[in-house]
Every structure is written in C-alpha cells, then in structure tokens.
Amino acid sequence: MNDTLHISPIKTNFEYIKTMRSNISKIFSEIESKITALTYIYIELIRTHKNIDFTFGLDSFHFQNKLIELEYENIKKIFTGINNRMYGEYYKLYKMLQEYITKEVKDVKLLDQISQKKTYPIYKDLEPLKNYDFKLVIDMQQNIVHIIQLLSDFLIMKQRELANDSTHSEIGINIENIINYQYYSNALLSEKIMMFSRYLDTFHKHHNKYLSRLYLKSKMMLGIVNEDINLKQEASNINTKIINNKIITPKILTHSLSSINIEEENNIKKIIGYEDSDQNIQKEFNNILESFPLIHNEDSDQNIQKEFNNILESFPLIHNEGSEQNIQKEFNNILESFPMIHNEGSEQNIQKEPHFHSEYPI
Numbered sequence: 508m509n510d511t512l513h514i515s516p517i518k519t520n521f522e523y524i525k526t527m528r529s530n531i532s533k534i535f536s537e538i539e540s541k542i543t544a545l546t547y548i549y550i551e552l553i554r555t556h557k558n559i560d561f562t563f564g565l566d567s568f569h570f571q572n573k574l575i576e577l578e579y580e581n582i583k584k585i586f587t588g589i590n591n592r593m594y595g596e597y598y599k600l601y602k603m604l605q606e607y608i609t610k611e612v613k614d615v616k617l618l619d620q621i622s623q624k625k626t627y628p629i630y631k632d633l634e635p636l637k638n639y640d641f642k643l644v645i646d647m648q649q650n651i652v653h654i655i656q657l658l659s660d661f662l663i664m665k666q667r668e669l670a671n672d673s674t675h676s677e678i679g680i681n682i683e684n685i686i687n688y689q690y691y692s693n694a695l696l697s698e699k700i701m702m703f704s705r706y707l708d709t710f711h712k713h714h715n716k717y718l719s720r721l722y723l724k725s726k727m728m729l730g731i732v733n734e735d736i737n738l739k740q741e742a743s744n745i746n747t748k749i750i751n752n753k754i755i756t757p758k759i760l761t762h763s764l765s766s767i768n769i770e771e772e773n774n775i776k777k778i779i780g781y782e783d784s785d786q787n788i789q790k791e792f793n794n795i796l797e798s799f800p801l802i803h804n805e806d807s808d809q810n811i812q813k814e815f816n817n818i819l820e821s822f823p824l825i826h827n828e829g830s831e832q833n834i835q836k837e838f839n840n841i842l843e844s845f846p847m848i849h850n851e852g853s854e855q856n857i858q859k860e861p862h863f864h865s866e867y868p869i
Contacts, residue, residue: 514656517704520711521648527718528641531586534725538579541732545572575732582725587636589717594639596710597647598630604654604703611699617661621654648707655703662696669693734794 549572552565608621627643669689781789 514652514659514704517652517707517711520708520715524711524714524718525645527715527722528590531718531722531725534722534729535579535583535586538725538729538732541736542572542576542579545575545736571735575735578728582721582728584636585721585724587638589714589721590639590641590644591635591637592717593641593710593714594644594647595630595632597644597651598627600703600706600710601627601647601651604651607699608654612661614661617657621657625650651703651707655700655707658696658700658703662693662700665689665693665696 549565549568552568556565608618612618612621625646627647628639630639631637669686672686672689781792784792
C-alpha cells in the first residue's frame with residue numbers, strides 16, 4: 508500500500524474547503540456592510556423627515572430593508588448548519604479512530620504516538636444549529652490525517668516483517684500459520700486505513716457540494732441587493748460611519764468573489780427558459796446581471812462551475828406561455844445589475860437609472 512496514496516489529496520481537498528468558507532465569509536461581510544449602510548440611511552431619513560406624514564413612505568423603505576435582513580439571516584443559518592454538520596462528522600470519525608486504536612492497536616510504540624489526550628466539545632445531533640469554532644474542525648482533521656498516516660507507516664513496517672518471516676518459511680522453518688495470521692492482520696489494517704481515508708474523501712465531496720451551493724446563493728443574493736439598492740462600493744468614495752457608537756467602515760469585495768462568469772449566466776438562463784420568456788422577464792434578469800462584474804470561464808473556479816451545472820440540470824425549462832410575468836421581470840432585473848468587465852480588467856460601465864439614490868455609498 509502506498510502511504511501517500513490518499514493523504515496528499517485529502518490535505519489538498521481540505522485546503523479547498525477552507526478557501527471556500529473564507530470566500531463565503533467575505534461575501535457575508537459585504538452583505539452586512541450594505542445592510543449597515545441601509546440602516547444608517549433609514550436612521551438619517553427618520554431624523555430628516557420627522558413629520559408623521561412621511562411615515563407611510565418610510566414604512567416601505569423599512570420593509571425593503573427587513574426583507575434583505577431576513578434573507579441574509581436565512582443564508583447565515585444555512586452556513587451555521589453546514590459548519591455544524593462538518594464538526595459532527597469529523598468528531599464522530601475522530602471518536603471512531605480513537606476507539607479502534609484503543610481496542611485493536613497493540614504496538615506500544617505506535618500507541619504512544621497516536622493516542623490523543625486532547626478532547627473536543629461533545630457533538631449532539633439534537634443541536635443541528637449549534638455553532639462550533641471552525642478551528643476545532645481544522646484541528647480534528649489534522650489529527651485524523653496524522654493518525655491515518657501513522658497507521659499507514661505502521662502497516663508498511665508490518666508488511667516488511669511479513670516478507671522477512673516468509674523468507675524464513677521458505678528455508679524450512681515451520682511458521683506458516685504465523686504468516687497466515689500476519690496476512691490476515693495486515694489485510695484488516697489495510698482495509699481499516701482505506702475505510703478511514705474514504706470517509707474523509709466522502710466528507711470533502713459532501714462539504715464541497717454544500718459550500719459551493721451556498722457560495723452561489725450568496726453571490727446571487729449580493730447581486731439582487733446590488734440591483735435592488737444601487738449602493739456602489741468604489742475605493743474612492745468609501746465613507747466611515749458611526750452607528751450606535753461603533754465605527755463602521757464598509758468592506759470591498761474583489762471581482763473574483765462578487766462576480767459572475769459567462770457560463771453561470773448562460774446556465775441561469777437555461778433554468779428560467781430565458782429565450783422563451785417575454786421581454787419583461789428578460790429585462791428583470793438583465794437588470795440583476797448588471798450588478799455583477801462579468802468574468803470569463805477561464806477565471807472561474809471549475810468546482811463552482813461543475814456544482815452550478817449540476818444544480819441547473821435538475822430544473823426543467825420554463826416556457827413563455829407558462830411563466831409568471833412578474834417573476835420573469837424580477838429575474839431580468841437581477842441579471843441587469845451585473846457590470847461587465849473585459850479580460851484586460853477594464854470595466855464597461857452600463858448606464859442604468861438606479862432604483863435607489865443615496866448620498867451614502869458603500
């Protein structure tokens with residue numbers, strides 16, 4: 508058995524999971540920044556328009572903000588659920604490894620190396636939204652990989668011992684049954700190592716799917732917010748604000764995180780049956796797209812593209828005669844909110860009357 512056959516890909520895959528979580532957190536930061544700016548605008552409007560006659564108009568703005576906050580809270584809850592699931596799976600695998608080591612590993616030297624005295628918070632299945640520090644997941648994953656590597660090294664040593672004993676048997680020493688048991692024992696250890704490695708591979712597959720889908724949802728929400736409330740985040744006009752005695756400085760996302768690529772755009776169009784939709788739907792869809800910088804396929808992550816395509820394939824196309832005009836219009840507005848950028852990095856400004864004007868850009 509090759510001792511690096513499964514370890515290296517496991518480490519690489521987990522690094523990708525960590526990067527994906529970090530990207531989602533950055534998108535969350537920008538959404539929070541926009542919500543903070545909208546709250547500030549609302550407070551300023553209340554101060555400016557104290558007359559009760561303005562209440563009716565301000566209520567609409569308040570509800571608009573509340574919808575954004577509700578959607579964001581739902582996305583954050585999904586993120587917490589995914590983190591909880593990740594912690595639970597690694598926790599259970601870690602306990603399984605410790606139990607196997609305690610019961611099956613007899614080598615004292617190996618036991619000293621892999622016996623872990625560190626404890627982690629108990630995972631409870633009845634608390635699916637409990638938030639665990641992701642550093643605990645990282646630490647457990649590293650310990651699990653380390654244990655598997657040590658078990659793999661131990662197996663290689665046992666296979667060498669088997670080879671030496673087989674040599675003794677060939678010259679007439681009657682140790683065939685010892686050799687038979689060694690074959691059996693090594694086979695069990697090998698399969699256990701493979702099983703633990705496959706568990707990690709499965710974790711990475713599932714976690715990548717969960718996070719990739721959440722990443723796409725988060726980007727789409729950001730695009731909808733950008734289209735609905737036209738608050739621009741340019742480096743030249745970032746303002747620091749004080750809300751509830753706290754200094755608030757909105758954050759800026761790079762194009763790689765707040766952008767949409769051509770393939771994603773085309774696949775979204777397939778989902779909604781863009782070509783068969785009426786003009787109102789197409790217009791709303793294009794409005795939403797204009798809020799995102801458009802990047803080319805070679806700049807986008809292949810795992811994200813693959814996951815996005817898998818999602819798209821599960822939807823039947825919607826034809827014009829069966830589609831709701833208001834839904835079509837709203838979707839086109841989302842797409843129109845994406846500004847396009849070229850390969851050279853220059854941004855093509857799309858002239859569009861915003862739905863909301865503010866002196867508080869973020």
